[in-house]
Amino acid sequence: MEASIFFVIVGAVAVAAVARWRGWPAPLLVTVVALAASFVPFVPNISIDGHVLLNIVLPPLLYSAALDVSFVGFHRALPQIRRLGVWLVVVTAAVVGLLAWWVMPSLTLPGALLLGAIVAPPDAVSAASIGRRLGLPRRVMTVLSGESLINDATSLTMFRVFAAILAGATVTVWGGVGQFLLAVGVGMLVGLVFGVALHQLRTRVDDAVVNGTFGLLAPFGAYAIAEELLGSGVIAVVAMGLFVGFNAPKTSYATRQQEAPLWLSADFLLESFVFAYIGLQLPRVVADLTEGEGGPIVTLSVVVLVAVLVVRPLFVYPAGAWGRWWTRMRLRKWERLASAPGVASAQVRLRGRRPISEDQLRRRLTETRLSWRDNAVISWAGMRGVVTLATALAAADLAGLDARAADAIVVVAFVVTVGTLLLQGLTLPWLIRALGVVDDTEREEDARELLAVRERNRDAGKAYLREMRRTWADRHGADQLPAFDAFAKRLVRVEADAEQAEAKARPTAEQFTALAKGWLAVRREMLLEERRAGNLSEEVMRELITAMDAEELALDTRIALRT
Known part of the structure; x- marks a missing residue:
């Protein structure tokens, strides 16, 4: 097993290296090659437990992405990120769940909603690699990257709620909301504790090797401890990464120079393996289809794939319009406050903070403006990835879910992941060029x-x-x-x-x-x-x-x- 994984990693890295050399999107090429290689007899058919895959791959990838995100840009785009990372995931899970229950009633409603939670979160690795290569504006990249940092937390929390319902627990709507708020609160607290501790180490220890080593270990620790305390490991890792990245200029230059290539190599290695692993699951999917009733599962897979492709743009445009309206309302409210008798604009306070100027107030209350072209790119950048496949594999061990339903969930997750990677990933560059969404002004x-x-x-x-x-x-x-x-x-x-x-x-x-x-x-x-x-x-x-x-x-x- 260990030798098989080693050879898969080596092959995936080699293919990804060719993609980088030729200027092609590496995730797509690795996935396509892995799909083709899965038919070759001597290529190993590896299988990793979904929980193990999440615990090994997710923390470092999330932490590295959070380090590179601008905290200021993230904070300004937070309303848009929150709508996509929380509400879009909830809406997608609900729509997919109801459709899946209608197409295959044997899944049961909790099982169908579990499937919806599994396929709901996009993975921005592919979109980010394409966007960077084609010069997407920073405002679009910030929204896509920020969404990918928090949507996994929403999806995994919903996964836990529906898994508990399948196991026989009684969970109300308010109970589910309470679990989500608890997961976010505990995750943020654990992440900030780890972030502060790691930052103190980086500022007090003048040894780039030691700092880099602790930086590699910290994401796993924050993720594991937050999950153990019923919090969100995803939020913990993201909070830690944002804190450490924001304060990185206060550390020694040697630590920064050691850290950058270290995480670039780690990302390259993990992403190559993840997309190769996705492609190599094709034999298992084919086996599940031949052993069970393939017709209904194929129908369900197509319906769910179409649903995740359609729901995103149907949500993005109305949500963007609502965000612009809400921004206007907030600005009018604070303009009335600033123009009140005896209150100078420079003395306006925002949520009890120190006085700020009118220009600063407008900057803080105004969302990043996205054009319809920007929203078109965001609508089509919904490729699924490792979280979808890993949670589907983890669902096979859940109590209350029979073997046929588990097989159906794995097949649907695979079809949605590979389908979005190929359909959206291959056409996204064309869409960006056709709409002329570039960052010349920026x-x-x-x-x-x-x-x-x-x-x-x-x-x-x-x-x-x-x-x-x-x-x-x-x-x-x-x-x-x-x-x-x-x-x-x-x-x-x-x-x-x-x-x-x-x-x-x-x-x-x-x-x-x-x-x-x-x-x-x-x-x-x-x-x-x-x-x-x-x-x-x-x-x-x-x-x-x-x-x-x-x-x-x-x-x-x-x-x-x-x-």
């Missing part, structure tokens, strides 16, 4: 923002150098000012000859190293302040901090070579 705005913040960043660095120069002569003697000025020019003008600057600085290398690191620290703090003030997007800030990390790495490398 790129221009980022360029302007980058130019402006670089100027302010340089000014902050120069102010620090001027302040240090005034005390330099007192600390080290006036004869050191020429060397200070030469090194300061090297810091401000990165195109200067590094060897010449180093030679002048050599007599006081430790002092000049401290000066350079202080100069970088002041500039990083300035970027964090700009982000806090809402003047700088997180994506642009990360780009600038990455450049500063490279500067600090070059500085430390020169010091190591000198010693």
Whole structure:
């Protein structure tokens, strides 16, 4: 079994590498190749328990995705993310459940709703890979990524509720809502505890290897403990990832540089295996169809596949219109409050927080505006993935579900997963190009923002150098000012000859190293302040901090070579 899994992983990684080399969407190619390979006699037919698959694959993939999501963008798009990640999952589960019960009454209503919960959550891995390659706007990518971070929690909570009903427990609607709120609350608490602990470790321990190792372990711990406490492991991992990612600029540059390639490799490995595993389940599906009554199950699979394709756009457009109406109502409410006698607009308070300006108020209350083209892409980016297949495999062990119903659920989950991957995944690039949904405007705005913040960043660095120069002569003697000025020019003008600057600085290398690191620290703090003030997007800030990390790495490398 272990050898079979190893060879499957190697093959999947090789296919994914070819896809990356050719610029093709790797998840789709891996799935197609795995489907074809499943007919080859010597290809192993591996089977992993659904619970084990979720516990191994889901935590690191969720955590890595949360690290890369802009917390500011996530917070601003939260109304849209919440509608897609919670309410769309509930609506999809209900529609699919009722249709499945009508097509195959032997499933029973709880079993049909269980099937609905299984196929409801999309997996944004495929959509994200296609979107990044084709340059989808950041506003669309944020919504898709944010949805994928929370919809699994909704689906898995519903799965637990309907599994309990199948086992004979009495669960009311309010009881189900209570379980969901408990799962979210406990998950957020566990995730924040782990996030704070991991962040403290990353800021206090100056060892990138140790920090990276604990970063690999933390998602599994947060997921397992939250699930043990009847919380949502998904929410725990997402909360931890958002907290750690938001505070990542406060850690050492070595930790950030160690972390990025580590998680890129982990994602590449896990995603390749997951989509290969999905494709290799075809023999099991064929066996389930030949052993049982294939006709009704095939009909059910087609009906459910059509339902998940249709429900999403039918939900996205009305939900978007409702969101725009709700935004207008909120703005009118706070405008009336701001214009009340004796209340200046700058003194408006939002939920008891400190006073904010009218512009800041509008920014916080206004949803990210999505055009009908953006919503068309979001409507068609509903590919299913590992959560759907893993929960279907886990359903086979549930009490109260007979073998025929379990086989039907596995077959339907497989058809929906592969069907959406191929139908939507292969046509999504064409749709994006046909509608012209690209981020040209955002790129221009980022360029302007980058130019402006670089100027302010340089000014902050120069102010620090001027302040240090005034005390330099007192600390080290006036004869050191020429060397200070030469090194300061090297810091401000990165195109200067590094060897010449180093030679002048050599007599006081430790002092000049401290000066350079202080100069970088002041500039990083300035970027964090700009982000806090809402003047700088997180994506642009990360780009600038990455450049500063490279500067600090070059500085430390020169010091190591000198010693």
